[in-house]
Amino acid sequence: MEEQQVYSVSDFQAVCNQIMETAFTGVIVEGEVASFKLNQGKYVFFDLKDEQSSVGCFMMSFALRFPIEDGMRVRVRAVPKLTNWGKFSLTIQAIAPVGEGSIKKSLEMLKKKLTAEGLFDPAKKRPLPDNITKIGVISSTQAAGYADFCKILNERWGGLEVLTAHTQVQGMTAADQIIRALKYFNERGEVDVIAVIRGGGSADDLAVFNDEALVRAIAASRIPVITGIGHEVDESLCDLAADVVASTPSNAAQMLTRDRREIKSNITADVERINNLLNVKIIELTAVIRSEITRLVDGYFGKIAVIYNEVSNNWKILEQLNPEKVLERGYAIIRGDVAVGAQIEIMTKKQEIEANVTNIKERK
Amino acid sequence: MTKTINEKINDLKTGVDWFYSDDFDLSKAAEKFETLTSLAKEIQQDLDNLKNDIKVIEEDFSK
Numbered sequence: 089m090e091e092q093q094v095y096s097v098s099d100f101q102a103v104c105n106q107i108m109e110t111a112f113t114g115v116i117v118e119g120e121v122a123s124f125k126l127n128q129g130k131y132v133f134f135d136l137k138d139e140q141s142s143v144g145c146f147m148m149s150f151a152l153r154f155p156i157e158d159g160m161r162v163r164v165r166a167v168p169k170l171t172n173w174g175k176f177s178l179t180i181q182a183i184a185p186v187g188e189g190s191i192k193k194s195l196e197m198l199k200k201k202l203t204a205e206g207l208f209d210p211a212k213k214r215p216l217p218d219n220i221t222k223i224g225v226i227s228s229t230q231a232a233g234y235a236d237f238c239k240i241l242n243e244r245w246g247g248l249e250v251l252t253a254h255t256q257v258q259g260m261t262a263a264d265q266i267i268r269a270l271k272y273f274n275e276r277g278e279v280d281v282i283a284v285i286r287g288g289g290s291a292d293d294l295a296v297f298n299d300e301a302l303v304r305a306i307a308a309s310r311i312p313v314i315t316g317i318g319h320e321v322d323e324s325l326c327d328l329a330a331d332v333v334a335s336t337p338s339n340a341a342q343m344l345t346r347d348r349r350e351i352k353s354n355i356t357a358d359v360e361r362i363n364n365l366l367n368v369k370i371i372e373l374t375a376v377i378r379s380e381i382t383r384l385v386d387g388y389f390g391k392i393a394v395i396y397n398e399v400s401n402n403w404k405i406l407e408q409l410n411p412e413k414v415l416e417r418g419y420a421i422i423r424g425d426v427a428v429g430a431q432i433e434i435m436t437k438k439q440e441i442e443a444n445v446t447n448i449k450e451r452k
Numbered sequence: 453m454t455k456t457i458n459e460k461i462n463d464l465k466t467g468v469d470w471f472y473s474d475d476f477d478l479s480k481a482a483e484k485f486e487t488l489t490s491l492a493k494e495i496q497q498d499l500d501n502l503k504n505d506i507k508v509i510e511e512d513f514s515k
Contacts, residue, residue, distance in 0.1 A: 219458055229508055238506060246502025247457065255513045265513040272511060348499040355464065355492045362471045362488065366481055373478060 101170050108168040116260070117143070117178065118163045118186060121156055132156075136164065136178065147180035153263060153299045155197035156183065160190040165260050182260040184295055191291045195298050199325060202300070207307045208328040214312045216332055217280045220344055224279035224311070225252040226269040233257075233287025233337035237316065240341035245348055251279060257286040263299035270305045270313075281312050283344065284326060285337045288319040297324035306330055316340025412437075457498045464491050 095103065119136040126132055132147045134156070145164065156162060163186045166178035185194040202208060227234040229252060241248065253269035256262040266284065273282050284306070286297070296302065297317050306313050307329040315327050316334040327333045334340035407413065411421065415437040424432030428448055434441040455463070467488040470476065 238504075241506075242504050246499070246504050248504045250504055250506040252506065252508045253511065253513055254508055261514065268513045272509070272513070348502070351461070352496050352499055355461075355495055358464065358468045359489055359492045362468055362485060365471050366485055369476075369478060369481070 098172075101172065101174070104170045108170070112168050114165050114181060115168065115178075116163060116165050118161070119143075121160045121162055122158055124156055124158050132180075134158075136162070144175065144177040145180050146177055147183065151180060152183065153301050154183065154185055154194045154295075155201070156185070156194065157197075160185055160193060161187045162190065163260070184260055184299075186292055186295075188291050191295050191298070195325065198298060198300055198303075199328070202303060202325065202329075207303065212307075214331045216312060216314065216343065220248070220280045222249045222251070222279045223344060224269075224273040224282040225250055225285055226255055226266055226273075226282065227252065227285035227337075228257045229254045231257055231285075231287055233285055233316070236287065237283070237285050237337040237341045240338045241345060244341065245345035248345070258289060258293045258296055262296040263302040266296070267302055267305045270309055274310050277311070279311060281314060281344065282309060283340050284313060284315045284317065284330070285340060286317045287337055294318050294324060297326040300325075302326060303329045314340055314343060457495065457502065460491060460495050460498065464488060464495060467491070 117136060119138050122135040122137050122142070124132075124134040126149060130149050132145075132149050132152055134145050135142045136145050137143070145166065162183050164178065164180045164184075165182040166180045169177055169179050171177060185191045206212070225234070225237070227237070234252075238250075241250070251273075253272060255265035255269050257266070270282065273279055284297075286294070294317065297315075303325040306315070306326050312331040313329075314332040314334055315324070315330040316337040316339060317324055317327060318336070320335040323333075332343065334343050415421065415435070418437075421435040422432055423435075424430055424445075426445065426448065428445050430445045432443055432445060434443055467484060470484065471481070
């Protein structure tokens with residue numbers, strides 16, 4: 089018989105752990121939670137089971153990113169371990185609910201907790217800054233949602249500097265990657281706004297956006313955050329924590345930019361409007377000038393007519409006073425002294441007569 | 453110094469507002485209109501030529 093290696097119990101346990109760690113680096117296991125308990129507020133224990141089997145699980149409470157309770161279906165990333173007491177267990181690195189029912193339940197529990205903390209308080213929301221020139225985007229560069237975002241951004245506006253942090257947007261490591269990207273942008277403080285972008289997907293795909301640590305990181309961001317996650321019907325806790333929520337990635341691009349086509353159309357309308365205004369002003373002014381000229385002409389000729397009438401009347405009066413007119417009517421003009429024996433001159437229309445005064449009588 | 457597109461748009465807005473203000477003076481209007489028309493064309497060209505600069509950060513966020 090070949091001589092076999094003899095292990096101490098501790099060595100055997102250590103070798104087993106080493107082999108399992110090598111064989112199952114971050115193994116993903118899915119099952120139902122049973123006997124969930126939290127010890128001293130720090131240590132989490134539960135069993136993960138299916139119809140035939142059950143395995144004990146251990147994790148630190150800080151790694152618990154979603155509220156978990158018995159009966160929930162979860163997916164864990166874990167390292168298998170043989171404890172010092174010979175008990176096989178999974179040391180959980182990450183955990184997430186799976187299936188619509190579990191996700192919904194976990195979401196409701198977390199929403200209640202974070203709402204009570206005031207994380208979603210509308211009074212804390214900041215508007216998008218004016219004149220955005222630099223945008224930080226957190227998304228997967230391979231995702232359709234990111235392509236939509238960039239397409240709409242480029243169609244609508246230009247001159248923007250967009251820095252994209254490529255992260256996973258689903259799966260168990262996505263939340264931590266997005267948190268690191270948020271930290272990256274916040275530490276540098278270069279961008280005006282951070283856009284968290286992800287296209288549509290199933291409830292499982294979008295579950296990362298209900299991760300407690302991620303929701304808290306969005307709420308704590310010094311730089312305003314806009315989310316454009318999923319479709320219009322999807323609402324995640326990240327949406328509730330963000331300053332501004334867009335219904336889709338395309339809608340986020342719309343909210344971050346002005347539409348150059350609309351601006352061009354407004355400019356054309358503005359120029360046309362002032363052109364029309366100018367024409368109206370010219371027409372109005374021309375009418376005023378015409379009216380003044382008419383008034384001037386009317387006044388001038390009116391005055392002339394008055395003067396003409398006055399002259400004409402005076403002329404008639406003068407004509408009546410003309411002595412020749414009196415002679416024409418048969419009268420005579422007599423010049424000389426009115427005394428008997430005096431010589432006088434008599435002028436009629438046709439004759440000039442010399443005569444002597446022979447008698448003078450007073451009229452009765 | 454070259455003005456940004458936003459500054460140009462603001463200049464255009466101020467210019468258009470002048471036509472509706474009490475400062476309006478017909479003797480200056482034609483010249484102003486010419487200037488604003490040129491500015492409007494310039495803005496429209498700028499808008500057509502604007503391109504976004506989209507860069508992917510090299511940092512690995514998976515670690």
